[in-house]
Amino acid sequence: MNHATSGTEPGKRMLRRGFVSVRSRLTEDDVREAAAVLADRALELPELSGARTVAAYVSMGREPGTRALLDALHARGVRVLLPVLLADNDLDWGAYGGEGSLVGVRHPGKIELLEPAGTRLGPDAVLEADAVLLPGLAVDARGMRLGRGGGSYDRVLARLERAGVNPALVVLLYDSEVVERVPEESHDRPVHAVVTPSGVRRFR
Numbered sequence: 001m002n003h004a005t006s007g008t009e010p011g012k013r014m015l016r017r018g019f020v021s022v023r024s025r026l027t028e029d030d031v032r033e034a035a036a037v038l039a040d041r042a043l044e045l046p047e048l049s050g051a052r053t054v055a056a057y058v059s060m061g062r063e064p065g066t067r068a069l070l071d072a073l074h075a076r077g078v079r080v081l082l083p084v085l086l087a088d089n090d091l092d093w094g095a096y097g098g099e100g101s102l103v104g105v106r107h108p109g110k111i112e113l114l115e116p117a118g119t120r121l122g123p124d125a126v127l128e129a130d131a132v133l134l135p136g137l138a139v140d141a142r143g144m145r146l147g148r149g150g151g152s153y154d155r156v157l158a159r160l161e162r163a164g165v166n167p168a169l170v171v172l173l174y175d176s177e178v179v180e181r182v183p184e185e186s187h188d189r190p191v192h193a194v195v196t197p198s199g200v201r202r203f204r
Helices: 009-024 028-043 067-076 123-128 152-163
Strands: 053-055 079-085 091-095 102-106 112-116 131-134 138-140 168-172 193-196 199-202
Touching (some): 028 168, 028 193, 053 123, 079 123, 091 112, 091 123, 091 152, 123 152
Parallel strands (some): 053 079, 168 193
Antiparallel strands (some): 079 091, 102 112, 193 199
16 A cells, blocks of 8 residues: 555555555454453553543444443543534544443434434533544655544644644554654644554654
8 A cells, every 4th residue: 555645635544445445344253352452552552541521432333343442431530522523524522431321323414323322512621631532544754634524623623723722632553553754734633642453652
């Protein structure tokens, strides 16, 4: 795969298709085993071990699994915020109440997502997070993240920047998804750390 693609959106789309294709060939056992290791590694991060509030997300399909991590954080007494997709692709947030507190929601043109049941806290709730777990398809040697293309987390990162808050930005990926370079655009921001089954890499 050519990771030196130009910084255009078509270049990003081509890369996304490649990474999604590789993920689609993972077995359920592959995903489950990686999720357990990722949770253990992430829980050792100082950025998460000292956090009072963590904004995270519910992994779907063959994404690096987050469910074990969400449950472990919740069991520690950490306030875990999970996204609720809005019609304009922005994100509202709700608090995770543990296993059984998620509901399946089908948004037009998208796969069914698992979202937190209960009170909606507003898009600005993410400003209270000490750490933010971002979904992604790849991260490069500079910490630049290749997102899924919906733009929701670009809005989250812009909201954090406007408010002048600086939570730890962490991505969970498979080992093959840490690459030399991904295309970047002017609004892209580097993450602070990536967690993979083989270890943790920091970019600040």
